[in-house]
Amino acid sequence: MANFNKVILMGNLTRDVELKSIGSGQTVGKIGLAVNRNFTTASGEKRTETTFVDCEAWGKQAEVMAKYLSKGRPVMIEGRLKYDQWEDKDGKKRSTLRVVIENFQFVGAPGGGNGGGGDAGGGSQGSWSRGQGGESREPIHEPEHAGGSPDDIPF
Numbered sequence: 516m517a518n519f520n521k522v523i524l525m526g527n528l529t530r531d532v533e534l535k536s537i538g539s540g541q542t543v544g545k546i547g548l549a550v551n552r553n554f555t556t557a558s559g560e561k562r563t564e565t566t567f568v569d570c571e572a573w574g575k576q577a578e579v580m581a582k583y584l585s586k587g588r589p590v591m592i593e594g595r596l597k598y599d600q601w602e603d604k605d606g607k608k609r610s611t612l613r614v615v616i617e618n619f620q621f622v623g624a625p626g627g628g629n630g631g632g633g634d635a636g637g638g639s640q641g642s643w644s645r646g647q648g649g650e651s652r653e654p655i656h657e658p659e660h661a662g663g664s665p666d667d668i669p670f
Contacts, residue, residue: 522614524568525591525622526550532572532581544577546570546584546616548592570594572616580619593618 529547536542552564570592572580584590594616603609 520595521593522596523591523593524548524550524614525589526568527589528584528586529567531585532577534577534581542574542577544572544580546572546580548590548614569611569613570616571597571613572619576616576619580616583621589622591620591622592616 533545594614
């Protein structure tokens with residue numbers, strides 16, 4: 516049977532990106548993401564359900580995320596689920612399910628404004644992805660405009 520492990524989420528960061536360097540010199544960034552689901556109950560009441568997801572990014576990608584993203588900023592991530600198990604200091608078995616980020620995209624207005632999950636006119640979007648074998652590729656474009664207006668874009 517074939518396997519497929521792909522996650523795409525869009526939400527807001529619950530905290531600033533936490534960068535750490537591990538023993539091999541590799542950088543890891545820990546990220547918390549809040550994803551809202553809006554729905555209407557059978558009685559007509561509007562509700563919001565929030566799911567909190569732990570994510571991690573590696574290498575240059577983690578450094579770029581730490582540089583441009585902060586608590587509250589919207590972001591779209593694409594990655595894979597990873598299940599970790601360990602024993603805590605009391606000998607209890609612990610586990611967690613997290614998303615390992617393979618690509619991400621800036622969402623919303625530049626300069627810290629929260630776009631709330633959309634990019635309706637004038638907002639900025641950019642993306643970053645990992646290449647084959649995990650090496651980082653440069654961002655397609657930075658989250659801030661390099662000057663000029665959106666009308667100057669040739670397409």
